[in-house]
Structures are given as C-alpha cells and as structure tokens.
Amino acid sequence: MQVRFWGTRGSLPVAPKAGTIADKVADALVAANGRSFADKAAALAFVENDLDFATGRSYGGATSCVEIDMGGGPFIVCDLGSGVRELGLDTLRRCAQEGRPKEWHIFLSHLHWDHIMGFPFFVPAFMDGAKIIIHAGHPDAEQALRRQQEEISFPVPFDWLKADIEFRTLETGREYEIGEVTVSVILQHHSHDSYGYRFRDRDGKVAIYSTDSEHKIDQMHDENDFAQFFGHADLVVCDTMYSLADSVSMKEDWGHSSNIVAVDLCHEAKARRLALFHHEPTYSDADIQRMHEETIRYEELTRDTDALEVLCAYDGLCVEL
Secondary structure: OEEEEEEOEOOOOOOOOHHHHHHHHHHHHHHHOOOOOOOHHHHHHHHHHHOOHHHHOOOOOOEOEEEEEOOOOOEEEEOOOOOHHHHHHHHHHHHHHHOOOOEEEEEEOOOOHHHOOOHHHOHHHHOOOOEEEEEEOOOOHHHHHHHOOOOOOOOOOHHHOOOEEEEEEOOOOOEEEEOOEEEEEEEEOOOOOEEEEEEEEOOOOEEEEEOOOOOOHHHHHHOHHHHHHOOOOOEEEEEOOEOHHHHHOOOOOOOOOEHHHHHHHHHHHOOOEEEEEOEOOOOOHHHHHHHHHHHHHHHHHHOOOOOOEEEEOOOOOEEEO
C-alpha cells in the first residue's frame, strides 16, 4: 500500500506570491555562500541535501486529495479537493501504461467546497468507459456535486459528464470491500458532519484518513472511539490545521484540530506514523515547517513507549506502508 498526497491545504487553494519566491531564492543564495554548480543536477543536489524544506521546496497549495494506491485494480481516492485534477491526469497515465481499469472509488470526508471543488476538473469524469463510484456518509452528496456544476457556477452541467457515475451512502459500524482493501467509517465532529476512513489491505497494513474533525484537548476522555479507530495504524493522516492555542481560543468549534491533539490520539492508539494534514492556508512554508518541528519535539517529550514518526504532508509526498 502506498499513500500519495495530491492536495494538503485546508479551506482554499493557495499559491506563493512573487515576493515569497524571491525570499526563497535569496535564502538559497545566502546558504550557497558563493558556491558554484557545474550543472542543474548539482544545484538540485544542493537543494535536496543542504537546504531546509521550507527554503528549497514547498508544502504546496492544493486542497485535500489523498490516494490509497494498491499498485493495481481500481483507484482509491480520499476527497475531491483541487488536488484531484492532477491525480486524475496521473491515474489516466497509469491506466494507459499499466493497463489498469478505468475505475475510481472516491471517499468523501464531507461536502464543504474545499473538499469537492476539484471534481468539475477531474478529467476521468468526462471520459466514456470510465467508472466513478462516490462513497460518502452523507445522503446528499450527489446534490452537492450537482449544485456546484449548475450554470450559475460552472459552464459544464453535471449531466454532460460521460463517465458512469454512481453514489453510495455509507454507514458507520460496517465494513466495505473495495478491491483488495477493507474500508470502515467513523463519524466526526464538524459542521454538517464529516467522516473518517480506515483502509486495511490483505497484509494487514492500515492507513487512516481523518480530516475536518475537531478533538478538544479538555475532552480527550471522550475520544476512546477514535483511539480504537486509529488503533495500531501504520499511518494516520490527521487534521492538524491549527496550533493548540488557536484551537482552544478564537477557533474553537470551527471543526478542526491541532497537532498536539493528533499526537495524543496517535500515542493512545499506538499508531506508527502521523502525517500532519489540512494545513492552514494563511501559513507560509516556514510556518508549517515550524509546526512540524514543534510536533516532533512534543512527541518526544510525551512518548511513553514506542516512537511515533511524525511526517508533514505536502503535495507530492508518497508514503510506503
């Protein structure tokens, strides 16, 4: 099982401004300290090995979209944020090169715009012979996707899409078989509800996708269901949109969680890895990197037995389980 990240921002897509790029270039030149490079490959090696992530690269700006890739069979996708456009193109390439079926299973966390806005640009939806099954805990998922393609909002109506599109409403407490993967569902605290997903393959590897879920630091005694749901997961992709200070003050009840709560839940669940996800759109790359570093330190200070590896999701990250 591989977990690929195609979109990791929350709320709305973001793009770096000209000044942001200029700052990165200037910081890189200062770090190079007069060094010269024989060719582009040497310069890229310097970026990879000598610059910190926030200077040499970027966490990206597309909204939520994560792929659970089994290396064959149907494609499994979590959420239809703006990152799904690039995913759609890449999966079509893999269909052509690897002979994979043109079948996509989409699991929606919820129906807010940042998690469905990429669907009108999802190229497989426009193709004859493509099969798209949209799974959601919400019975009004089809209504949400159709509404954003009404003429007042988008020039291509939903009914013009050529793919065979099916909607399935999921229930908590049940397991669903999709190819080689068993999927279970949990209800989360968020406006209009959201749902988290547990994906288990035949080798017992487990990936959790849990975004747009508010876990309050002063109510962790009520989080046993989530600790069990995350239990012994190989990777937990978790909503860490806010710092702890923000999540308990001005952004309480906004439906998102903090990096601190995510570590506490994963420790209790004895998970192996945590991926910080759904980054605040106003955060710079340096802000996100700082949160990652602070989360690693917090995990080390609060660790009881086994270490929890803390990753920071970025557009293009691929994690092998």
